[in-house]
Amino acid sequence: MSRELAKEARRQQLIEATIDGIARKGFSDVKIADVAEAAGLSVGIVNFYFKSKDALLIATLKHLVDDYERHVKETLARAGKSAAAQIDAMIEADFARTHANRKYVTVWYAFWGETRWRPEFSKLCADLSTSFQESMTDAMRRLIEEGGYRDIDPALIARGFNAMIDGLWLDMLINPKQTDRETAKASVRAFLAGLFPNEFGRRPAANDAAGSAA
Amino acid sequence: MSRELAKEARRQQLIEATIDGIARKGFSDVKIADVAEAAGLSVGIVNFYFKSKDALLIATLKHLVDDYERHVKETLARAGKSAAAQIDAMIEADFARTHANRKYVTVWYAFWGETRWRPEFSKLCADLSTSFQESMTDAMRRLIEEGGYRDIDPALIARGFNAMIDGLWLDMLINPKQTDRETAKASVRAFLAGLFPNEFGRRPAANDAAGSAA
Amino acid sequence: MSRELAKEARRQQLIEATIDGIARKGFSDVKIADVAEAAGLSVGIVNFYFKSKDALLIATLKHLVDDYERHVKETLARAGKSAAAQIDAMIEADFARTHANRKYVTVWYAFWGETRWRPEFSKLCADLSTSFQESMTDAMRRLIEEGGYRDIDPALIARGFNAMIDGLWLDMLINPKQTDRETAKASVRAFLAGLFPNEFGRRPAANDAAGSAA
Amino acid sequence: MSRELAKEARRQQLIEATIDGIARKGFSDVKIADVAEAAGLSVGIVNFYFKSKDALLIATLKHLVDDYERHVKETLARAGKSAAAQIDAMIEADFARTHANRKYVTVWYAFWGETRWRPEFSKLCADLSTSFQESMTDAMRRLIEEGGYRDIDPALIARGFNAMIDGLWLDMLINPKQTDRETAKASVRAFLAGLFPNEFGRRPAANDAAGSAA
DNA sequence: AATGAATGAGAATTCATTCAT
DNA sequence: AATGAATGAATTCTCATTCAT
Structure with a gap:
């Protein structure tokens, strides 16, 4: 249960980071790496929670x-x-x-x-x-x-x-x-x-x- | 003078191709190659008339x-x-x-x-x-x-x-x-x-x- | 002793899963995750029983x-x-x-x-x-x-x-x-x-x- | 004509480099970079002549x-x-x-x-x-x-x-x-x-x- | 023992730009 | 002027391995 919650929290964290990233760098310039960095996580984890960058968007x-x-x-x-x-x-x-x-x-x-x-x-x-x-x-x-x-x-x-x-x-x-x-x-x-x-x-x-x- | 005109015509041709390209493929998906193809020209020429893709945009x-x-x-x-x-x-x-x-x-x-x-x-x-x-x-x-x-x-x-x-x-x-x-x-x-x-x-x-x- | 046997059994289980995995996906396409899933175990355990993927192979x-x-x-x-x-x-x-x-x-x-x-x-x-x-x-x-x-x-x-x-x-x-x-x-x-x-x-x-x- | 020939020659060159690469590094370990290096070319050109690594293979x-x-x-x-x-x-x-x-x-x-x-x-x-x-x-x-x-x-x-x-x-x-x-x-x-x-x-x-x- | 989230190095692929012809 | 082959930096995605729980 807490693990499920943690998973959802991570997703939200990454989504927030994506919003920040788009706001800061622009839609066609946010990189997965930017999102990861903004979330304080590694790049791999972004593709772990979201199948692809598109899915994240x-x-x-x-x-x-x-x-x-x-x-x-x-x-x-x-x-x-x-x-x-x-x-x-x-x-x-x-x-x-x-x-x-x-x-x-x-x-x-x-x-x-x-x-x-x-x-x-x-x-x-x-x-x-x-x-x-x-x-x-x-x-x-x-x-x-x-x-x-x-x-x-x-x-x-x-x-x-x-x-x-x-x-x-x-x-x-x-x-x-x-x-x-x-x-x-x-x-x-x-x-x-x-x-x-x-x-x-x-x-x-x-x-x-x-x-x-x- | 006619050379200048021809030059300007080429630029217009490429700009129109860019508009078409953006409309067809999207801003972050138009490639220089698309623009060149749409204009019936080579990729090299795009960078000749416009210093960069950014300049073209x-x-x-x-x-x-x-x-x-x-x-x-x-x-x-x-x-x-x-x-x-x-x-x-x-x-x-x-x-x-x-x-x-x-x-x-x-x-x-x-x-x-x-x-x-x-x-x-x-x-x-x-x-x-x-x-x-x-x-x-x-x-x-x-x-x-x-x-x-x-x-x-x-x-x-x-x-x-x-x-x-x-x-x-x-x-x-x-x-x-x-x-x-x-x-x-x-x-x-x-x-x-x-x-x-x-x-x-x-x-x-x-x-x-x-x-x-x- | 039974612990040793269990350990050996797990190893066999993983080896069989590897054979199945290679047969199904191909040598260069079997992932540790495939093996783990086929064996009904977690990925972590594979690296526990075998030092590395190479060792498993x-x-x-x-x-x-x-x-x-x-x-x-x-x-x-x-x-x-x-x-x-x-x-x-x-x-x-x-x-x-x-x-x-x-x-x-x-x-x-x-x-x-x-x-x-x-x-x-x-x-x-x-x-x-x-x-x-x-x-x-x-x-x-x-x-x-x-x-x-x-x-x-x-x-x-x-x-x-x-x-x-x-x-x-x-x-x-x-x-x-x-x-x-x-x-x-x-x-x-x-x-x-x-x-x-x-x-x-x-x-x-x-x-x-x-x-x-x- | 000579350009067509050159193109075909490049393809052959890359294929030979691939054979060398497989022989030297192994099928699942030849990288596009190895092929390119063996052919004395850049990585980009491999994907230019062959749509994908798979196609090259x-x-x-x-x-x-x-x-x-x-x-x-x-x-x-x-x-x-x-x-x-x-x-x-x-x-x-x-x-x-x-x-x-x-x-x-x-x-x-x-x-x-x-x-x-x-x-x-x-x-x-x-x-x-x-x-x-x-x-x-x-x-x-x-x-x-x-x-x-x-x-x-x-x-x-x-x-x-x-x-x-x-x-x-x-x-x-x-x-x-x-x-x-x-x-x-x-x-x-x-x-x-x-x-x-x-x-x-x-x-x-x-x-x-x-x-x-x- | 066992789990699986997290890491991060590594690879294929893309594409703006360059430059020899 | 014009071409398009060649370059290589940049980016996404993959996955063996690790490690906190």
């Missing part, structure tokens, strides 16, 4: 996806149940210090850059994207109903909302000086304020939006 | 940037002069069949994925991003003035607008079935309609927005 | 040699005492189902293939070869005397006899469909029939040769 | 087979046309200094030792073996007819003849001191003398056998 992306989903789930659970509160919590989740930081954004973009040629990456990313598109569409639909809005297509809004967040991450990657987390959140809320003035119109603060909807 | 990104800027400039020149018309033309430019296609989006994301560790990439991307952020902020400011809107921060809106476009490209990359060019454009316009109902509120068609503003 | 060849010698000895003991009967029994021994089968022949040739560069293999094989050359020369000499033959060099015949058997094993390895045990035995006897018509001339059956000589 | 065996077949063909062409002369020439061919030497025999046994697990080796060896079995059976049949012999099965004799030669090569490998080329040839002829006294009975010299048959 896939496991790493899977880890990122799971971690992101868990993070979002937890954030949403802590937020108010109204659609507005949930959407606002989503913004907070997406720009939380723990996730919307240089290291994570860097690594996510590294994976997205390679996704096109790696079916396993592709699947993981597509599933995540689809799942969020669906739940955001749902949230938007509820928001439209709750707020009595008209002529707004929830799917279109959800898509734009998700896209804006991914694009703002890219901004943080490319122009870290210009785009900080607060600016990014304010951008998203500014757009939502246009569509949903009652819920997002007054102040761009997260608590406020959640509060006003409650 | 930088030249390729530069080409993409220049091409995108030229494309936008041309599209904007053809559009009405009002802020709304210009912004709408920008949407059309960003989702033109010639640029928002699988090949180009793939290659752009490949470069963005690597940008973090390549100062030259970084510079090119940051400059492009800054330049568009500035001109979009300007356009948004004019739109706000022209439309008599209040409480809208043009910089925030410009940032979100640009981000949404990049994010929708990612959608096209990851979920090509769900996100086509028309859906993407409709998404952007749906958001603008919230903020600028007079210019983007009625119909989602590009010509209409441009026309109503003219 | 040497012990395995020693086992094969001993086993072959024991087998021949037993077969000869059961046969008639005449030279002809002994020689014929030798043929039977060499093509007994227990020894001239695909697995054993495979493994013997695997060792012979490596013999050249392993002094310990070399020694074992040379000793076995020399010992059989001597005893066969002796048997041939007796056969020549007993049969009153002339102008036959027993050493030359013994050498050819032994060689033919090894060569027929190679046939069984390379062309298993064409060369079965019975064909092989018939081949050897056909040659002996030319030299020793009285003892091997009439019928090719083993019992007959042994019997007619008795 | 297969090409090497093919070379050995071709070379052996050519050698036999040439020897037979120079010999008398009678069956006896041809068979005798075959013995000479098999024990010619150029082919039945330590280096070649070593390498042949190295390949035979691995044949079992390499389908390509297997095919090459089986084809060679079958082809020689057929032509020797044919030669034996003619010898039987020409000599008016009875009760001799040509296929059985051919098989034993070929086997004896392979087995004598093994002797030369394992007991080089005891088994020289002349002894080996004398062994084969001693056996043939029993079956075909008129053609192989008097003296074991090659010329004589060919001559007496002519």
